[in-house]
Each structure stands twice: as C-alpha cells, then as structure tokens.
Amino acid sequence: MARTVLITGCNRGLGLEFAYQYARDGWHVHACARDLVHAEALQALEARFPEQINLHTLDVNKDGQIKALDRVLDNISIDLLINNAGYYGPKGVAFGTLERELWRQVLETNTLSPLMLTQALYPRIAASELKTIAFLSSKVGSITDNTAGGGYYYRSSKTALNQVVRSLSIDLSGAGVKVVALHPGWAQTDMGGSNALITPEESVTALRSLLNGLTQEQSGDFINYDGSTLPW
Numbered sequence: 001m002a003r004t005v006l007i008t009g010c011n012r013g014l015g016l017e018f019a020y021q022y023a024r025d026g027w028h029v030h031a032c033a034r035d036l037v038h039a040e041a042l043q044a045l046e047a048r049f050p051e052q053i054n055l056h057t058l059d060v061n062k063d064g065q066i067k068a069l070d071r072v073l074d075n076i077s078i079d080l081l082i083n084n085a086g087y088y089g090p091k092g093v094a095f096g097t098l099e100r101e102l103w104r105q106v107l108e109t110n111t112l113s114p115l116m117l118t119q120a121l122y123p124r125i126a127a128s129e130l131k132t133i134a135f136l137s138s139k140v141g142s143i144t145d146n147t148a149g150g151g152y153y154y155r156s157s158k159t160a161l162n163q164v165v166r167s168l169s170i171d172l173s174g175a176g177v178k179v180v181a182l183h184p185g186w187a188q189t190d191m192g193g194s195n196a197l198i199t200p201e202e203s204v205t206a207l208r209s210l211l212n213g214l215t216q217e218q219s220g221d222f223i224n225y226d227g228s229t230l231p232w
C-alpha cells in the first residue's frame, strides 16, 4: 500500500522538492502551503501527479488552519510528517538592534508551530505503519557548532526545536514513533541563497534515503543530510 506523507511549506525550496520526490515515487502526498493561490510551482506539481498529491492551505502559525487541516484529513493516517516550513527572519541583525517581535515571529514559525502541528496530527501518525516525524532543523542551531556568534533569532529557534525533538522522541518511544531533527545541508533555496553548496534535489534525495533507513535507535538524534550524527 502507498505510504502517506504530510509536508509543510511546499510552495518552494526543500518542501517543494520533498513533495515532488515522494509523489514521483508513488507516495500519497499531503502538500501544505500558506498561500495556494500564488503557489504556481506546487499547483503545476499537483497537475502532474493528480492521483498522488492533495494540496492544503496551512499557515503553520494559525491554530484555526491546523484544526481545519486535521478535520479535512478525515480518517487518513500519516506515515511521515515532515515539519519543513521555516523562517530565518531579517538577516544581518546584530546584538544592539534586536527586536522582541521579530524574534517572536521566528520562534513561532520554527519552534512553536511544528510542535503544535505535530500534537494535532499525532493520532494519525501513531495509527500509521511508519510512525515517523521529521523536523527540519539546522546545523546553526547546534551550540557546539556556534563559533561565529550572531544569528540570534534563527539559531535559538532551531536550538529550541532540537530540545523539542529530544523530548518527543522519549515521550513517544513507547508507541514506536521515531522523531528526528534533520540538517538538510546548505541548500540552494531562497533561504540558503545561490552560493549554497548543494541543490534541493541533492539535499532531499539524501534526506529521503536517511529517513528510509531510519531505526528506532536513531530516534531523538540530530542528523546531518549525509547520515552522520551532529553535536547538539
């Protein structure tokens, strides 16, 4: 039977590539984006794989939309939830110019919302075959890796996300659910920029291969796209 994946932030970048690759490989893809009307590339993908892809409007920061998504999913179980949507916030903001509200927006999108969405959809994941939850984290959320400073909003949001992943992995281990934080590499997207080292195709191909072979022992780990474990 075809597996089911639900992915957030599918209108561009890594989310779009995840949706494409899983649909191409015969998965049932629930692809979410906050503005479907302007998501031309995602609409084109749905037109190409109409049997495989269902589109959903989801601003991950809106609880009402999370509830509506859960309702519309009816009795569907989700093998793999990919919390992909992310927000860097304004770039180059240095200590001395930090603003509470801007930080709050980054934390909301990168930390609070993935956990709230996971909580809302959890019964569907627990009822599935694969029972896997992936969070797109970032190496810059690693405290060990932070030798450059700065990046207060984004770094702290991913560091906190990593802690969420570890707790979830412990709390859900009894139910056989696997939970991981993934670093996708420095990938050429709007966020990664054009100087990034790998293409979205390379990043997502590697991440999918890693997820495919994921073991219960790896649950709670922070994993690089090449499969190596990253320091917290």
Ligand code: NDP
Residues within 6 Å of the ligand: 008, 009, 010, 011, 012, 013, 014, 015, 033, 034, 035, 058, 059, 060, 061, 083, 084, 085, 086, 087, 109, 136, 137, 138, 139, 183, 184, 185, 186, 187, 188, 189, 190, 191, 192, 193, 196
């Ligand atoms: P992009 O900036 O290219 O895409 C971000 C995606 O997240 C867009 O689809 C965007 O939608 C969506 N998004 C942002 N806020 C919301 C929201 N409130 N509700 C729903 N969707 C939202 O980023 P990438 O594709 O590069 O990144 C994907 C993930 O990988 C992110 O979590 C990022 O932090 C992480 N990552 C990326 C790296 C890279 O080098 N690219 C490196 C390390 C981590 P919209 O168009 O509506 O804004």
